[in-house]
Amino acid sequence: xxxxxxxxxxxxxxxxxxxxxxxxxxxxxxxxxxxxxxxxxxxxxxxxxxxxxxxxxxxxxxxxxxxxxxxxxxxxxxxxxxxxxxxxxxxxxxxxxxxxxxxxxxxxxxxxxxxxxxxxxxxxxxxxxxxxxxxxxxxxxxxxxxxxxxxxxxxxxxxxxxxxxxxxxxxxxxxxxxxxxxxxxxxxxxxxxxxxxxxxxxxxxxxxxxxxxxxxxxxxxxxxxxxxxxxxxxxxxxxxxxxxxxxxxxxxxxxxxxxxxxxxxxxxxxxxxxxxxxxxxxxxxxxxxxxxxxxxxxxxxxxxxxxxxxxxxxxxxxxxxxxxxxxxxxxxxxxxxxxxxxxxxxxxxxxxxxxxxxxxxxxxxxxxxxxxxxxxxxxxxxxxxxxxxxxxxxxxxxxxxxxxxxxxxxxxxxxxxxxxxxxxxxxxxxxxxxxxxxxxxxxxxxxx
Numbered sequence: 043x044x045x046x047x048x049x050x051x052x053x054x055x056x057x058x059x060x061x062x063x064x065x066x067x068x069x070x071x072x073x074x075x076x077x078x079x080x081x082x083x084x085x086x087x088x089x090x091x092x093x094x095x096x097x098x099x100x101x102x103x104x105x106x107x108x109x110x111x112x113x114x115x116x117x118x119x120x121x122x123x124x125x126x127x128x129x130x131x132x133x134x135x136x137x138x139x140x141x142x143x144x145x146x147x148x149x150x151x152x153x154x155x156x157x158x159x160x161x162x163x164x165x166x167x168x169x170x171x172x173x174x175x176x177x178x179x180x181x182x183x184x185x186x187x188x189x190x191x192x193x194x195x196x197x198x199x200x201x202x203x204x205x206x207x208x209x210x211x212x213x214x215x216x217x218x219x220x221x222x223x224x225x226x227x228x229x230x231x232x233x234x235x236x237x238x239x240x241x242x243x244x245x246x247x248x249x250x251x252x253x254x255x256x257x258x259x260x261x262x263x264x265x266x267x268x269x270x271x272x273x274x275x276x277x278x279x280x281x282x283x284x285x286x287x288x289x290x291x292x293x294x295x296x297x298x299x300x301x302x303x304x305x306x307x308x309x310x311x312x313x314x315x316x317x318x319x320x321x322x323x324x325x326x327x328x329x330x331x332x333x334x335x336x337x338x339x340x341x342x343x344x345x346x347x348x349x350x351x352x353x354x355x356x357x358x359x360x361x362x363x364x365x366x367x368x369x370x371x372x373x374x375x376x377x378x379x380x381x382x383x384x385x386x387x388x389x390x391x392x393x394x395x396x397x398x399x400x401x402x403x404x405x406x407x408x409x410x411x412x413x414x415x416x417x418x419x420x421x422x423x424x425x426x427x428x429x430x431x432x433x434x435x436x437x438x439x440x441x442x443x444x445x446x447x448x449x450x451x452x453x454x455x456x457x458x459x460x461x462x463x464x465x466x467x468x469x470x471x472x473x474x475x476x477x478x479x480x481x482x483x484x485x486x487x488x489x490x
Contacts, residue, residue, distance in 0.1 A: 046074065046432050047081035050397065053216040054404050056088050065109040067440035069386045072376035073369065073429050076440075078389055079111040080466075082396035086258055087467045089403035094237055094472065096407050097230045102470040109440050110466035115387040119282050119480070124458035129278035133157075133164055136365075136382045137174040139195075143382050144179045145365045146170070147192035149249075149276070153357075156191025192357045196382050199368025199430060208367070210351025211423040217401055218349065218419040225413030226311075226338020234471045236263030241406070242490055244269065244310040245287070249276050250360065250388055251344055251422065252316040253283035254395025259312070259402060260286030261465075261474040265490065267306065270483050280483055281455055285462070286476030288486040294325050302488050304335055309490055312340040312402050319345050319354045329417065338415040340405045342398050348421045360391040360422055367426040376434075389429065390422040397425070453479045 044063075051058050061084040068076035087104045095101035119126065131148040148154035157164075160182070164170040174182065179195040186193035202208035231240025238259055245256040245268040253268070260266040266287040271294075292299040307313065313332065315322060322328060333339055346358025347366070364370045364384045373383030401418035409415050452459045465474045 044074070044077045044081050044432075046077050046428060047084055049216060049428055050081055050085040050400070051088070054085060054089065054397075054400055055219070056085065056092060056400075056404070059088065061088060062105045063108050064105055065107050065441075067109055067112070067438050069112050069115075069440065071386055072373045072383075072434060073385065074432055074434060075115070075385055075387065075389045075429070076108055076112045077432070078393050078429050079115045080106045080108055082393040082400075083111050083114075083467050086396040086400040086403070087469055089400040089407075090237055090262055090472065091469060093403055093407045093410075094234060096411065097232070097237075098234060100234075102234075102472060104467065104469045107464075107466045107468075110464055112387075112440055113463055114466055115389055115392045117282050118462045120461040120463065121281075121457070122452070122459045122461065126281050126457075127277040133167055133170045135167070136196075136370075137171050138381075139174055139177050139179040139182060142179040143196040143365075144174065144182055145194050145196070145362055145370075145382070146174075146186065147359050147362055153191050156189040157186050157193070159189045160185045160191070187356060190357075192359065192362060194358070194362035194365035196365045196371050197368060198371045202367045207347055207351045207353040207423075210354075211348030211421060212427055214348055214350060214421070214424055216420070216424055216428055217397060219401060219405065219416060220418075221408070221416045222333055222338065222341075222414050224333055224337035224339075224415060226409060226415055227413045228410075230410055232263060235473070237472060238403075238406075239263035241265065241311045242309055243267070243312045243314065243402075244306055245314045247314050247316040247344075248274065249279050250283070250391035251395040251398065252314050253279070254392055255342070255398035255402070256287060256314055257283050257285060258396060258399040258474070261476055262472070264312070267486075267488075267490065268483075269303070269306075269488070275483060281457060281460070281480045283480075284483070285453070285480040286478055287481065288478075289481055289483045290486045290488040291484040292488055294327075306488060306490065307332065307336050307339075310336055310339065312342065312406070314342050314398065314402070316344045318357060319349060333415075338409065338413070340402055340409065340415050341417040342402050342405070342420075343417070344394055344398060344420045344422070346421065347423045349419050358422065360388045363390055363422045363426055367423060368430060369426060372430070390425050393429075394420050394422055394425045455480045456482050456485075
């Protein structure tokens with residue numbers, strides 16, 4: 043049991059029940075990343091256990107394997123005879139400016155174009171570095187953001203504490219949960235083995251926190267339908283996060299696709315979305331419209347930098363929040379390095395994803411008990427605050443992977459066979475398992 047877990051339990055309204063973390067070791071980091079992994083997975087598991095207790099009168103026991111949780115915060119997939127494409131665009135990464143460091147996030151083609159609109163076309167990393175070196179970090183960050191791109195200068199934690207956005211997000215709760223006025227009474231359709239069976243989850247999220255959330259919900263039996271725009275792809279992530287889901291494409295700027303989306307939303311129990319705070323509103327699907335289309339909806343959303351303050355609508359990703367909030371700078375000092383040192387895994391994404399899943403299950407329990415749906419809001423920056431404030435963790439190294447982790451059934455993916463590591467969460471009587479292998483984006487029809 044860790045302080046991080048008690049903070050999560052308090053934020054979610056879960057009982058302050060100790061949950062054992064088995065095995066030993068931790069990811070090497072300036073911060074307690076393995077504890078964050080275990081705590082967030084435990085919180086999602088506890089939400090499921092409380093749902094089962096509510097519906098059956100039996101509260102199952104649960105535990106989290108520290109070593110496996112650490113590995114799952116990197117990747118659970120082990121391809122057999124093939125490789126997952128690189129996660130990063132060739133010019134994405136950290137660059138020295140005239141007065142410090144900046145990170146450019148260029149994975150999406152339009153984000154790379156935005157950076158090149160400011161800096162000029164870049165042939166490779168060396169070309170990018172020579173252009174970035176001429177800029178002041180704050181001016182380049184703002185210029186890229188103004189161009190519709192994604193960038194973050196490296197700040198120390200103390201500077202983030204004094205920054206208007208740091209002050210805003212630090213005043214927000216870890217999870218902001220609201221009840222809705224609209225009820226959707228109905229029976230629990232699940233079982234002990236598949237507690238979320240019969241639930242329809244509409245997933246509008248992309249890399250990486252939201253897909254982690256919907257992967258967890260699918261592992262407990264939910265029917266997850268992921269929607270992407272026609273041209274979107276994230277090949278370095280899709281094999282990891284689409285297991286157990288169906289994936290389709292819709293263009294919400296087209297009238298016919300909007301009609302299909304609205305039909306899907308009306309039948310959805312849970313909506314997950316990770317757009318910028320104002321994006322769905324600009325498409326005509328603000329919070330009021332969503333509840334009107336789907337009364338009693340469980341509406342769970344995340345963004346990068348929080349839900350108040352001047353950056354609430356800013357584009358962002360895990361690696362950028364690490365730069366903004368002081369994590370990369372603290373890692374640099376911890377490692378005595380001469381460049382930004384991020385966390386060893388995308389821990390803010392993964393942890394926030396499990397907290398999103400936990401929020402959805404908590405809201406489901408409330409709806410089954412009382413009728414009304416509800417909403418939850420989370421952010422990567424607020425999860426960063428939780429990690430930073432709980433300081434360093436144990437530095438005992440994890441045991442390396444071995445053949446025991448590979449004694450699994452083969453998952454036949456569209457890219458080739460693969461193994462998945464054993465699941466780190468154990469809920470008595472409720473195995474986390476997926477009914478279908480990972481799939482390509484857009485592989486299914488837009489229907490329940």
